[in-house]
Structure formats: C-alpha cells, structure tokens
Amino acid sequence: MQRGLGWLGAEFEVAVGPVAHGGHCVARHEGRVVFVRHTLPGERVVVRVTEDRHPGFCRADAIEVLEASADRVERPCPYSGPGRCGGCDWQHADPAAQRALKAAVVREQLSRLAGLDVDVTVEELPGGPLRWRSRARFAVDRSGAAGLRRHRSHDVVVLDDCPISVEAAAQAVLSRRWPGAGAVDVSVDSTGAVTTTRLDRRGQPTSSRVVRPGGDLPEEPSTRAERRAGGRDWEVEGTGFWQVHPAAADALVAAVAGFAEVRPGETVLDLYAGVGLFGGALAPAVGADGRVVCVESDEAACAAADANLAGLPQAEVWQGDVDADALAELLGELAGGPDVVVLDPPRAGAGRAVSRLLAGTGARAVVYVACDPASLARDVAAFAEGGYRLAAVRGFDAFPMTAHVECVALLEPATS
Numbered sequence: 001m002q003r004g005l006g007w008l009g010a011e012f013e014v015a016v017g018p019v020a021h022g023g024h025c026v027a028r029h030e031g032r033v034v035f036v037r038h039t040l041p042g043e044r045v046v047v048r049v050t051e052d053r054h055p056g057f058c059r060a061d062a063i064e065v066l067e068a069s070a071d072r073v074e075r076p077c078p079y080s081g082p083g084r085c086g087g088c089d090w091q092h093a094d095p096a097a098q099r100a101l102k103a104a105v106v107r108e109q110l111s112r113l114a115g116l117d118v119d120v121t122v123e124e125l126p127g128g129p130l131r132w133r134s135r136a137r138f139a140v141d142r143s144g145a146a147g148l149r150r151h152r153s154h155d156v157v158v159l160d161d162c163p164i165s166v167e168a169a170a171q172a173v174l175s176r177r178w179p180g181a182g183a184v185d186v187s188v189d190s191t192g193a194v195t196t197t198r199l200d201r202r203g204q205p206t207s208s209r210v211v212r213p214g215g216d217l218p219e220e221p222s223t224r225a226e227r228r229a230g231g232r233d234w235e236v237e238g239t240g241f242w243q244v245h246p247a248a249a250d251a252l253v254a255a256v257a258g259f260a261e262v263r264p265g266e267t268v269l270d271l272y273a274g275v276g277l278f279g280g281a282l283a284p285a286v287g288a289d290g291r292v293v294c295v296e297s298d299e300a301a302c303a304a305a306d307a308n309l310a311g312l313p314q315a316e317v318w319q320g321d322v323d324a325d326a327l328a329e330l331l332g333e334l335a336g337g338p339d340v341v342v343l344d345p346p347r348a349g350a351g352r353a354v355s356r357l358l359a360g361t362g363a364r365a366v367v368y369v370a371c372d373p374a375s376l377a378r379d380v381a382a383f384a385e386g387g388y389r390l391a392a393v394r395g396f397d398a399f400p401m402t403a404h405v406e407c408v409a410l411l412e413p414a415t416s
C-alpha cells in the first residue's frame with residue numbers, strides 16, 4: 001500500500017492552477033501536487049487535506065476562498081460544498097464557466113493521452129443546469145434513509161431533495177424510507193412514469209415499482225418505459241440505460257447522424273447499442289438495401305432493441321460482448337466490412353484491442369460517443385496507431401453541475 005506524507009487534515013493556503021479531469025483543480029504546496037475540490041482556476045484558497053495516500057500528490061477541499069474567481073457563484077444546492085454531498089463538482093461555478101472547464105479537460109486529455117492539439121467546445125443542452133437528471137441511483141443508509149455519498153466515501157448524506165434531479169425522481173426516492181435496501185435506482189420516462197428499483201446491499205435488484213401518471217401499478221410484470229429522441233419513441237427497460245439528461249439522446253443522435261452521413265445501401269455497425277438508439281436512428285438512411293447491426297450485451301436492453309427496431313428489416317440486434325474475439329467473428333460475417341461504425345462504450349472505453357480491430361476494418365467513418373474523455377483519448381490513440389485520424393469532436397454538457405461531459409468524435413482513415 002502506498003503512503004502519504006502525514007498531511008491528512010493539514011490546512012494551508014494555495015494558488016489554484018488549471019482544472020484537471022475529475023472535478024478538481026491543480027495546486028502545489030511544498031513541491032507536491034494538491035488536487036483541490038470546490039475551487040476554480042486562478043483562485044487563492046485555504047485548503048484542508050482530505051486524502052493523503054500517495055507520496056506524489058494529495059487531495060484537498062477549499063474551505064475558505066481568499067481571492068475568488070469571477071466565475072464563482074452561490075451554490076444553488078444547499079447540500080453541496082466541502083465535506084457534504086459528493087454528487088456534484090461544479091455547483092460553485094457559473095454554468096458557462098462549467099462548460100469551459102469541461103472543454104479544457106477534454107482538450108487536455110486529448111493532448112496528454114493522444115498527443116493531439118484539438119479545439120473543443122462543450123455545448124449547452126436545453127433545460128438549464130438543474131432538474132435534468134431523469135435517471136439516478138441513490139444510496140440508502142442503515143436506518144433506511146436515502147441520499148448520496150460523500151465524495152470518495154461510503155458515508156451517505158441523507159437528502160430531502162436533489163436539485164439536479166427531475167423533481168418526480170427525487171421525490172419518489174427521498175420522500176420515504178427504504179428499510180433494508182442498499183440503494184434505489186429511479187428513472188422518469190418521457191410520459192412521466194416513475195420506475196423505482198430497490199437494490200440489496202450487494203447491489204442486486206430485489207423489486208421494481210412503476211408509478212404511471214394515471215395511477216400506481218405496483219410490482220408490474222413489465223417495467224418498460226418510453227423515451228423520446230430523434231423524432232420517435234423508444235422502449236427502455238425501466239431503470240436500464242438511457243441518457244440521463246432528457247435532451248441528451250436527441251442531441252447525440254443528431255451529432256452521430258451528422259458525423260456518419262450514412263448513405264443508402266451502406267452497412268453500419270452500432271456497438272454497445274443499448275436499446276438500439278443510434279442504429280435505429282441511422283437505419284432509415286441506409287434504406288432497404290443497407291444493413292445495420294446493433295451489438296449489446298444486456299439481455300433486457302436487447303429485448304427492448306428488438307422491439308424498437310421491429311419496423312426496420314434492415315436492422316438486427318446481436319446479443320453479446322463487444323470484445324476482440326466476438327468482434328473478429330462478427331467482422332468475418334459482415335461481407336465487405338462496415339462502412340460506418342458507431343460505438344458508445346461504457347466509461348472504461350472500448351480498449352486498445354477493440355479499437356485496433358475496428359481500425360483494421362477500413363470503415364470510412366467511425367463515430368465514437370464517449371462519456372469519459374480519458375477513455376476517448378486512449379482509444380483515439382489506438383485508432384491512430386491503426387491509421388485513423390481524429391477529424392472532429394463535439395462536447396455536450398449532458399451532466400450540468402458535475403464534472404462529467406459527453407463527447408462525440410469522428411475518426412476517419414488518415415489517408416482519406
């Protein structure tokens with residue numbers, strides 16, 4: 001186990017430097033890096049060290065602001081701040097400044113991990129910085145009270161409300177107790193139906209309940225929810241994956257379609273397809289002579305994707321893992337290989353092996369949807385080794401108040 005330098009709890013003054021990936025800024029003290037939360041670049045603050053486990057760096061909270069940034073605002077959420085709820089990172093920053101911070105992080109990750117100098121803008125989504133979270137997991141403490149965890153802690157901060165959550169989601173979970181549960185997932189669909197799923201202390205779902213606007217249907221056999229994006233409705237399994245921000249799926253579909261510029265007769269691979277959002281949105285453009293193959297590992301998501309793609313005979317759903325072996329097999333079955341690949345992997349990214357395999361297909365366009373700019377940058381570097389260049393990247397502020405950012409990147413063969 002690595003050890004720190006005994007700074008835990010120490011308080012000192014620092015000049016705050018640039019933002020870093022993860023919702024903090026970089027400062028230095030006695031030659032050591034200090035990752036400081038609750039501050040902004042250019043501020044002078046007093047910090048208290050909250051974690052000291054590595055000789056090279058420690059973590060700290062800004063507990064007093066001596067010289068404030070012009071971007072600093074009053075936190076709209078009464079539960080946020082040093083030592084409190086860890087759900088948000090940038091409550092103290094003006095929303096436009098939050099987007100600039102996220103753009104700086106995407107630029108820095110692409111520079112450091114992929115060696116690229118790219119200009120990135122993070123675009124605002126409609127709806128404002130609060131009440132956007134339509135899907136969330138709340139933690140439950142031993143007394144059955146729900147809330148969110150403190151930053152890098154198992155402690156539950158009990159909440160009466162979560163102002164970034166859609167009101168119906170916050171109310172459904174935070175207005176009652178959940179004795180014996182370890183966590184509760186909640187999702188509000190585009191019809192206003194609220195699905196709550198109780199999880200045990202090992203994170204396993206134990207029961208679900210759907211409350212639809214017209215009435216309460218507890219313990220329904222089906223928890224199918226409806227979401228809207230790209231001008232149509234999509235079936236989703238209750239609290240299963242769907243973009244959290246109500247405007248995000250629409251914005252991402254438009255960005256993916258704009259980068260892919262799919263033509264009639266083309267073959268499109270939609271990897272990590274969820275309920276078939278991107279494949280389903282692109283299928284009309286390939287037409288009856290084209291083909292769309294959606295690959296997704298989750299059984300319930302595949303069942304929903306089958307339903308979503310039912311009217312599109314050119315689209316099919318393959319249930320399975322996107323890994324090097326399965327992908328090699330799939331590529332072998334695709335006569336001529338894909339013209340366009342869309343991939344939207346979970347936070348860890350697709351990884352080097354999958355990225356290199358995809359680069360070997362010669363697809364004319366690879367559209368990469370990423371929720372972690374570090375994973376995106378690592379995979380972009382792997383695609384570059386395979387002869388692909390980053391042609392464009394757009395950022396979306398799909399998670400206001402938090403450090404998270406969604407990116408859509410276009411990779412093309414470097415020779416095109």
Ligand SMILES: C[S@@+](CC[C@H](N)C(=O)[O-])C[C@H]1O[C@@H](n2cnc3c(N)ncnc32)[C@H](O)[C@@H]1O
Nearest residue numbers: 241272273274277296297298321322344345346
């Ligand atoms: C970020 S979500 C994207 C879903 C979909 N593209 C959308 O926008 O709604 C990632 C999806 O990948 C699936 N997944 C995770 N690991 C996978 C793997 N190794 N192979 C295939 N699918 C995977 C998850 O179940 C999830 O549905």
